[in-house]
Amino acid sequence: MNEVALLYNFLIVGGVLFALGLIGFIVRRNLIVMFLCAELMLQGVSISLIGWGRYHGSLGGSTDAWGGQMLVIFIITVAACEAGIAMALILMLARRIGKLDSAAWQNLREDGQPIYVDREVPEERTEDRVWPHLTPAGIQPLTDPDIIIHRPRV
Amino acid sequence: MTPTLLAELPTVTEICSCLTFWGLLSAVVGLWLLLPARVWFGKQLGSLFAAVAGALVAYDLPRLGNWPDQGVFWLLALITIGAAVAMIASQSPVYSAIWFALSLLGTAGLFFQSGAQFLGVATVVVYAGAIVVTFLFVIMLAQPEGHSSFDRLSWGGLPKVLAVVTAGLLLGMLTFMLGGLKKDAVKPLAADAIAASTAHLKASDGILAPKHMANLGRHLFSEQLIAVELAGTLLLVALVGAVAIAMQRRPRLERAIEEALR
Numbered sequence: 001m002n003e004v005a006l007l008y009n010f011l012i013v014g015g016v017l018f019a020l021g022l023i024g025f026i027v028r029r030n031l032i033v034m035f036l037c038a039e040l041m042l043q044g045v046s047i048s049l050i051g052w053g054r055y056h057g058s059l060g061g062s063t064d065a066w067g068g069q070m071l072v073i074f075i076i077t078v079a080a081c082e083a084g085i086a087m088a089l090i091l092m093l094a095r096r097i098g099k100l101d102s103a104a105w106q107n108l109r110e111d112g113q114p115i116y117v118d119r120e121v122p123e124e125r126t127e128d129r130v131w132p133h134l135t136p137a138g139i140q141p142l143t144d145p146d147i148i149i150h151r152p153r154v
Numbered sequence: 155m156t157p158t159l160l161a162e163l164p165t166v167t168e169i170c171s172c173l174t175f176w177g178l179l180s181a182v183v184g185l186w187l188l189l190p191a192r193v194w195f196g197k198q199l200g201s202l203f204a205a206v207a208g209a210l211v212a213y214d215l216p217r218l219g220n221w222p223d224q225g226v227f228w229l230l231a232l233i234t235i236g237a238a239v240a241m242i243a244s245q246s247p248v249y250s251a252i253w254f255a256l257s258l259l260g261t262a263g264l265f266f267q268s269g270a271q272f273l274g275v276a277t278v279v280v281y282a283g284a285i286v287v288t289f290l291f292v293i294m295l296a297q298p299e300g301h302s303s304f305d306r307l308s309w310g311g312l313p314k315v316l317a318v319v320t321a322g323l324l325l326g327m328l329t330f331m332l333g334g335l336k337k338d339a340v341k342p343l344a345a346d347a348i349a350a351s352t353a354h355l356k357a358s359d360g361i362l363a364p365k366h367m368a369n370l371g372r373h374l375f376s377e378q379l380i381a382v383e384l385a386g387t388l389l390l391v392a393l394v395g396a397v398a399i400a401m402q403r404r405p406r407l408e409r410a411i412e413e414a415l416r
Contacts, residue, residue: 005216019321024242026317058351081392094296
């Protein structure tokens, strides 16, 4: 395999992932999706590091070759810490105001900044309201019509 | 490699004859159409533009040299990048998380292809197994109704355009800076050069050696020992911090009133 070409391809794929994460972080408003986009940027960096490690390995330097993989191990560690703390924070924020919208926290903005108001909220179409379906499995449970009507246990 | 950025400033004809430039332009338009805040026929047109962009950029990339490797790489890159685009474009956060998991699987495949086996497995286990599940868990807790109005729009029209153009410019800069590398990459290599690099990779301390895990562990626990200890400490601190943040305490005033009444 042409190792320089492999390095080039890996760098481009990593760069594209980083750029997509950047776009998503700026454009999306859901706190969790913003965080997913940050993780996507980390993935892009990891791919380019792996590519460099492989390239240096093909040149013969063993310390340089393994250094890329070491860095990616630490990236994964830090990403796990980051996810744990950010999920706790997001959960607390969502409990306090009841939604995951980052615009709901714009009272924290700087002095003199104008407030952001949505101009128009597009209607939800029915074809967007599609949910994943589980395939039915097993036999249908027998239900007593009396229990359904009276619900003695509720 | 190019010495400096301004040493080889391209002319307009060179830019116009570069397929990557047109690919990036098409990607900018396609992503603008795909992102939330609905445009007329945005999904279909945006997917079309994004597919054209992917084909143009992929055609402009240097070839790996043998077709099985090339095919596997294209498939994995398609999965990774396509799932990432679908992730930032899908309007429901649940679907975003699932597309992100698919993108991670593609990334793990790329790791496997370049010989980083442990990291491929670690990515699947840690990211797709733990982090994405935590994301889904928090989405179910915090937003059980699924869709919401703020997922269907962005910060207005201008930030969307600016974000897409910024990312396009960033990629343009990166591909431009890599021009010297590409000149090396498209050169057909002699058979003995390929054999030499494969021999380096398969040497006893190389990445593709049979004792991959043993080598990785040796480097991790000898050269990076202090960093490993620091990473362990960081995990512990993050654990304590997450518990401290997520613990529900009663407000101090309420507690004081209860104690006074007792």
